[in-house]
Amino acid sequence: MRSSPFKGEVGGGWANLTEQYFIPGPQRGYDMSYRITETCNGCGACVKLCPVGAITGEKKNLHLIDSLLCIDCGACGRICPVTAVKDSFGIVCERIKRNAWEKPQIDLKTCMPCGICIETCPVNCLAFAEPVLLVRELHAYPFLKEDKRCIGCGFCASECPVHAITMSSPSVTD
Amino acid sequence: MNGGYMGKILWVDLTVNEFREEAIPAEIYEKYLSGTGLAAWLLSERIPTGADPLGPENILAFVSGLLTGTGSLFTGRWMVAGKSPLTGGWGDANCGGTLSPAIKRCGFDGIFFTGVSEKPVYLLIDHGRPELKDAGHLWGKDTAETEEYLIAESGGHARVAVIGPAGENLSLISGICNDRGRIAARSGLGAVMGSKRLKAMVLNGKKRIPVYQRAEVQRLSRQCNKWVQLQPPFISGPMAAYVGTIMRILPTQMAMEGMVYKILLKKWGTVSMNQMSVEIGDAPVMNWKGSNRDWGIRKSLSVNPDAFKSREKVKYHCYSCPLGCGGVCVTKGPYGDVHKPEYESVLALGGLCMNGDLESIFTMNEMLNRAGMDTISAGGTIAFAMECYEQGILTREDLDGLDLTWGNAAAMITLVEKMIKREGVGDLLADGSLAAARKIGKGAESYAVHAGGQELPMHDGRNDPGFNVHYYVEAAPGRHTIGAQLYYEMFQLWKRVSGLPRPPLFYHKDRKYVADEEKAVMAAACSRFMNVANGAGLCMFGLFLGAARIPAFAWLNAATGWRRTPEEYMAIGAAIQTLKQSFNIKHGVEPRSFQVVDRVVGRPPQNRGANKGRTMDIEKMRSDYWRQCGWDPKTGHPDGEVTPSRPSH
Numbered sequence: 001m002r003s004s005p006f007k008g009e010v011g012g013g014w015a016n017l018t019e020q021y022f023i024p025g026p027q028r029g030y031d032m033s034y035r036i037t038e039t040c041n042g043c044g045a046c047v048k049l050c051p052v053g054a055i056t057g058e059k060k061n062l063h064l065i066d067s068l069l070c071i072d073c074g075a076c077g078r079i080c081p082v083t084a085v086k087d088s089f090g091i092v093c094e095r096i097k098r099n100a101w102e103k104p105q106i107d108l109k110t111c112m113p114c115g116i117c118i119e120t121c122p123v124n125c126l127a128f129a130e131p132v133l134l135v136r137e138l139h140a141y142p143f144l145k146e147d148k149r150c151i152g153c154g155f156c157a158s159e160c161p162v163h164a165i166t167m168s169s170p171s172v173t174d
Numbered sequence: 175m176n177g178g179y180m181g182k183i184l185w186v187d188l189t190v191n192e193f194r195e196e197a198i199p200a201e202i203y204e205k206y207l208s209g210t211g212l213a214a215w216l217l218s219e220r221i222p223t224g225a226d227p228l229g230p231e232n233i234l235a236f237v238s239g240l241l242t243g244t245g246s247l248f249t250g251r252w253m254v255a256g257k258s259p260l261t262g263g264w265g266d267a268n269c270g271g272t273l274s275p276a277i278k279r280c281g282f283d284g285i286f287f288t289g290v291s292e293k294p295v296y297l298l299i300d301h302g303r304p305e306l307k308d309a310g311h312l313w314g315k316d317t318a319e320t321e322e323y324l325i326a327e328s329g330g331h332a333r334v335a336v337i338g339p340a341g342e343n344l345s346l347i348s349g350i351c352n353d354r355g356r357i358a359a360r361s362g363l364g365a366v367m368g369s370k371r372l373k374a375m376v377l378n379g380k381k382r383i384p385v386y387q388r389a390e391v392q393r394l395s396r397q398c399n400k401w402v403q404l405q406p407p408f409i410s411g412p413m414a415a416y417v418g419t420i421m422r423i424l425p426t427q428m429a430m431e432g433m434v435y436k437i438l439l440k441k442w443g444t445v446s447m448n449q450m451s452v453e454i455g456d457a458p459v460m461n462w463k464g465s466n467r468d469w470g471i472r473k474s475l476s477v478n479p480d481a482f483k484s485r486e487k488v489k490y491h492c493y494s495c496p497l498g499c500g501g502v503c504v505t506k507g508p509y510g511d512v513h514k515p516e517y518e519s520v521l522a523l524g525g526l527c528m529n530g531d532l533e534s535i536f537t538m539n540e541m542l543n544r545a546g547m548d549t550i551s552a553g554g555t556i557a558f559a560m561e562c563y564e565q566g567i568l569t570r571e572d573l574d575g576l577d578l579t580w581g582n583a584a585a586m587i588t589l590v591e592k593m594i595k596r597e598g599v600g601d602l603l604a605d606g607s608l609a610a611a612r613k614i615g616k617g618a619e620s621y622a623v624h625a626g627g628q629e630l631p632m633h634d635g636r637n638d639p640g641f642n643v644h645y646y647v648e649a650a651p652g653r654h655t656i657g658a659q660l661y662y663e664m665f666q667l668w669k670r671v672s673g674l675p676r677p678p679l680f681y682h683k684d685r686k687y688v689a690d691e692e693k694a695v696m697a698a699a700c701s702r703f704m705n706v707a708n709g710a711g712l713c714m715f716g717l718f719l720g721a722a723r724i725p726a727f728a729w730l731n732a733a734t735g736w737r738r739t740p741e742e743y744m745a746i747g748a749a750i751q752t753l754k755q756s757f758n759i760k761h762g763v764e765p766r767s768f769q770v771v772d773r774v775v776g777r778p779p780q781n782r783g784a785n786k787g788r789t790m791d792i793e794k795m796r797s798d799y800w801r802q803c804g805w806d807p808k809t810g811h812p813d814g815e816v817t818p819s820r821p822s823h
Contacts, residue, residue, distance in 0.1 A: 051380055052301055052302075052380045052381075053301045069301065069302065071380060071381060071382050072382070112247075112399055112402070112403070112496035113491065113496070113498075114247060114491060114493075114494045114495055114496045115272070115491050115492075115493055115494065115495070116245070116493070116494050119243075119272060119275045119276070119279075119493055122380045124330070124331035138486060138487075138488055138489045138501075139488075139489045139491070139498055140488050140489065140491075155382070158388075159245055159388075160392075161245045161246075161247065161391070161392040161395035161396060161399070162392075162395070162396055162399060163392075
């Protein structure tokens with residue numbers, strides 16, 4: 001038999017991924033996830049929005065969130081018309097109109113720019129600005145390229161080391 | 175719960191198209207960190223002795239850093255590791271760009287490939303689900319083209335690592351690209367990927383990266399960023415060369431302050447050193463036989479830093495980098511917007527071959543990036559061929575009619591093209607200078623400038639002997655990104671790690687060439703520190719800020735929740751160094767077998783130029799280094815379980 005690195009049990013052991021792919025690792029950071037309650041009417045609004053495809057369910061039936069895929073972005077909670085989603089602390093999420101969802105405002109004076117926000121965004125709605133929009137010498141700065149895709153999760157703001165991003169709903173800024 | 179790492183890796187067996195996840199115990203991260211440390215541990219255990227580097231038993235590892243994605247700065251490096259087909263021993267390469275966070279966001283600290291695929295494939299990870307897809311239609315396409323195609327196909331936002339035609343053709347000097355031309359070039363790992371018929375790796379991950387104390391990591395980042403943003407207006411590009419001249423003429427040397435280099439990097443990028451390095455004597459000229467007298471300020475004026483800056487359209491930042499030493503330049507050629515060539519590429523394709531034609535450097539750099547070939551090794555190999563041609567070892571017929579005289583840019587471009595396609599003489603040279611010299615015979619080997627088979631980078635050990643030490647003692651030989659006396663001064667490790675010597679502010683240059691114990695302490699400290707950095711995914715240019723300004727150790731503690739002292743982290747670095755050395759010995763690469771090229775250590779010394787009369791006792795320096803690592807000073811073998819000795823001072 002061909003020698004293979006697949007031998008031997010190391011630490012947490014093996015899982016054959018061809019049968020069942022997802023195994024909980026010993027160091028999973030986000031074991032808690034959002035959950036859908038019985039109130040769910042199976043409209044499917046959250047399924048379309050979930051950036052990681054964690055929600056499954058038949059139309060007009062109770063939907064389910066895969067806790068191993070959920071990244072706690074909270075989009076399902078904000079979109080749900082019947083407030084059937086509980087967050088990781090068990091608190092029922094409040095429904096917010098899509099056009100009132102918070103969006104990132106980037107302060108270019110504080111921005112380094114390092115690109116952490118762009119890589120953090122789960123829906124890839126941030127991008128480096130085209131050179132036309134440059135504000136300082138040759139550095140490209142991030143901007144909200146596709147604001148319709150933004151789900152208002154605020155990951156960009158929380159991961160920005162220099163606090164250059166603030167989340168605010170359009171009604172406040174307009 | 176601790177943080178910083180995802181806690182598992184992905185195994186991909188290309189032979190049977192099978193995926194497995196392996197949970198890595200927390201103790202391993204505590205012992206070897208993530209990144210190359212993790213890879214060194216796994217590869218040492220899992221690659222069987224005598225495995226063919228281009229066969230199914232070799233493992234190709236893509237690993238991310240422990241600090242990547244935690245909110246720390248300068249931590250966007252991803253590392254590739256495997257058994258190197260170029261040197262036969264431990265091989266790793268290191269690259270910036272945006273791939274490193276993408277690996278972790280797929281939920282893994284590393285992706286390990288084994289086996290050989292029957293037909294060309296690429297790996298796609300979408301929503302955490304891995305899949306091997308057919309890459310037959312992509313085989314033969316260049317890296318930029320392939321990357322664009324794969325990004326578009328997978329939704330427009332994927333991060334991609336890819337090999338070009340050089341890797342496919344198993345050129346032993348090929349690398350792995352991402353971000354349209356950032357390349358993990360060294361150790362010939364592109365050929366390993368090519369041998370597995372793995373064209374690319376497409377990552378579409380969205381997982382969050384756990385951090386123990388994100389606020390603390392961010393607070394440290396803000397402090398560090400203040401130093402990065404400190405940028406006074408500076409002198410012009412051509413004038414920078416004269417700073418080098420002054421440094422050359424003065425008999426004393428000032429301990430290098432990394433902040434100065436940071437200012438240069440932020441303004442110009444690595445090309446800031448183009449002319450200055452030649453002037454100081456840091457850059458080898460004319461296949462290492464020339465000096466600043468052969469390629470003086472006037473000849474090299476065409477590649478002065480401002481020549482590159484004037485073409486720069488926008489600065490390029492790797493992930494989590496506030497500095498942005500890269501750039502996107504506009505060229506008139508067929509390629510349009512290209513990555514700004516790096517210092518190493520400019521000198522390898524410029525000064526080393528006496529080529530001062532800027533346009534040709536841009537062209538060759540882009541050709542090599544798109545082919546996925548190492549610019550350092552390609553430049554070194556061309557310079558070797560040029561000297562062979564000059565000496566009459568290679569004739570015009572051997573070179574397919576090319577008049578390969580020093581500085582013939584047109585002939586160089588044709589030769590690069592041949593090397594990429596493995597046509598005619600290109601087939602001979604595509605595996606690097608040592609392999610070519612062995613085939614040519616006729617004493618050509620004395621003109622191949624290499625360490626263990628790998629071409630040397632553009633830092634002359636006759637100017638800074640520290641480079642020479644690392645060229646010949648590292649498990650992956652011939653590398654400039656580990657240590658040097660200059661780097662030691664810039665790292666300023668003595669400010670954080672107790673027991674390390676502090677160099678005097680001013681000292682006589684002759685001091686550098688004395689092979690005393692202190693040099694070995696400095697070299698060992700550099701190796702250990704860079705092992706920690708490669709485990710954490712840290713960029714060397716960030717570390718040049720100095721240990722007091724870039725909180726590498728504090729970041730590690732805040733991100734993982736460990737409470738370690740800098741000395742303990744240095745001990746981890748030493749353990750990784752021993753792992754890599756043992757890897758080489760296991761695979762039959764004797765540490766002593768990295769034969770020193772006489773020219774490189776000044777035997778005989780040069781009779782003119784910046785490094786006139788300089789020579790060094792490299793054998794003693796090497797032996798001192800081994801002793802400092804706690805290894806046998808005669809053979810370089812680690813004796814069993816080595817407990818790293820704390821530097822004694």
